[in-house]
Amino acid sequence: MSNVPTYRKIIHIDMDAFYASVEQMDNPALRGKPLAVGGSENRGVVAAASYEARKFGVRSAISGVLAKKYCPEIIFVRPRFDRYKEISSKIHKIFHEYTDLVEPLSLDEAYLDVTQNKKGNPSASLLAQDIRNRIFNEVGLTASAGISVNKFVAKIASDVNKPNGQKTVNPEEIIPFLEELPIRKFYGVGKVTTEKMYQLGIFTGLDLKSKSLEFLEKHFGKSGTFYYSVVRGIHNSEVKPHRITKSVAAEHTFDVNLSSEIFMLEQLERIAVSLEKRLKKHNVSGKTVTLKIKYSDFTQQTRSKTLPYFISDKSLIMEIVEELLYQEKMKDSVRLLGISLSNLNTEEKKAVVVQLKFAF
Numbered sequence: 001m002s003n004v005p006t007y008r009k010i011i012h013i014d015m016d017a018f019y020a021s022v023e024q025m026d027n028p029a030l031r032g033k034p035l036a037v038g039g040s041e042n043r044g045v046v047a048a049a050s051y052e053a054r055k056f057g058v059r060s061a062i063s064g065v066l067a068k069k070y071c072p073e074i075i076f077v078r079p080r081f082d083r084y085k086e087i088s089s090k091i092h093k094i095f096h097e098y099t100d101l102v103e104p105l106s107l108d109e110a111y112l113d114v115t116q117n118k119k120g121n122p123s124a125s126l127l128a129q130d131i132r133n134r135i136f137n138e139v140g141l142t143a144s145a146g147i148s149v150n151k152f153v154a155k156i157a158s159d160v161n162k163p164n165g166q167k168t169v170n171p172e173e174i175i176p177f178l179e180e181l182p183i184r185k186f187y188g189v190g191k192v193t194t195e196k197m198y199q200l201g202i203f204t205g206l207d208l209k210s211k212s213l214e215f216l217e218k219h220f221g222k223s224g225t226f227y228y229s230v231v232r233g234i235h236n237s238e239v240k241p242h243r244i245t246k247s248v249a250a251e252h253t254f255d256v257n258l259s260s261e262i263f264m265l266e267q268l269e270r271i272a273v274s275l276e277k278r279l280k281k282h283n284v285s286g287k288t289v290t291l292k293i294k295y296s297d298f299t300q301q302t303r304s305k306t307l308p309y310f311i312s313d314k315s316l317i318m319e320i321v322e323e324l325l326y327q328e329k330m331k332d333s334v335r336l337l338g339i340s341l342s343n344l345n346t347e348e349k350k351a352v353v354v355q356l357k358f359a360f
Contacts, residue, residue: 018108039064251338285312
């Protein structure tokens with residue numbers, strides 16, 4: 001019997017500047033120009049930026065006002081989510097010609113487990129190259145890929161040679177790869193955690209690896225266990241073709257900030273109607289209602305209440321939402337409101353993808 005360990009072969013495919021690239025593909029006049037999907041020079045939030053815009057510091061989730069300040073030549077276009085879904089569907093059909101173990105993370109990225117694959121090809125790197133070539137030839141867009149033995153390393157690797165490149169991290173390369181990696185590039189380490197790690201003297205994977213499990217749990221709670229494992233190349237999460245829905249949500253960004261609770265209630269009624277439709281469409285209900293509030297200074301707050309029974313009816317949802325709205329006084333005018341229902345009555349429902357609405 002062979003003592004050679006058997007590893008999973010995981011590919012993470014990430015489309016390059018997906019929304020912006022679709023817009024540039026469909027409108028040749030936009031090619032080579034700094035482009036922001038969503039937002040405007042007066043309001044709204046950027047949903048995606050072309051690589052030409054990124055050179056100026058324009059990124060998704062920044063305000064349109066800031067994008068215009070960074071790049072005065074930027075062109076704003078409205079998002080067309082139906083078009084992005086159409087293109088995404090074509091890309092996912094290509095994925096499924098290689099394996100049924102495809103876990104979509106969003107319209108523009110997915111994990112593929114190709115340990116056993118429909119092409120009978122033992123090389124995950126060659127499969128990733130083939131998939132990227134097909135996406136380019138059949139769809140007209142470029143994609144980047146990361147290839148490794150687990151989802152965590154594959155996800156990080158897909159960012160190394162962006163755009164239009166790929167990176168394979170073989171089993172024996174994982175530890176050196178992670179040790180040299182800046183901590184801000186670790187998947188799951190956001191801005192706030194990065195700053196906290198810097199204060200603790202953690203700047204690279206090697207620094208993180210030098211900390212004990214007790215130290216990391218003390219400073220980062222449950223996440224400390226995760227950091228301790230992944231920096232050692234341990235991440236056993238499987239590629240799940242049907243991700244379990246944990247919540248269903250609807251939200252809206254307003255053209256003009258709201259400062260009156262009465263106006264907010266009117267808007268929340270509309271959002272609740274949209275949420276009810278989604279719940280009925282997917283035949284789910286839930287026990288926990290969460291009100292999401294984003295203020296004009298972009299700070300965010302959530303207020304939740306859990307019931308002893310499942311609900312999906314708009315009127316029942318609004319009863320809780322109204323209670324949450326008046327739970328405490330608003331600290332500023334409001335630019336976004338959202339309602340979500342979680343703690344659902346389902347174990348194996350397919351993920352409900354809800355696109356945000358951006359104001360212009």
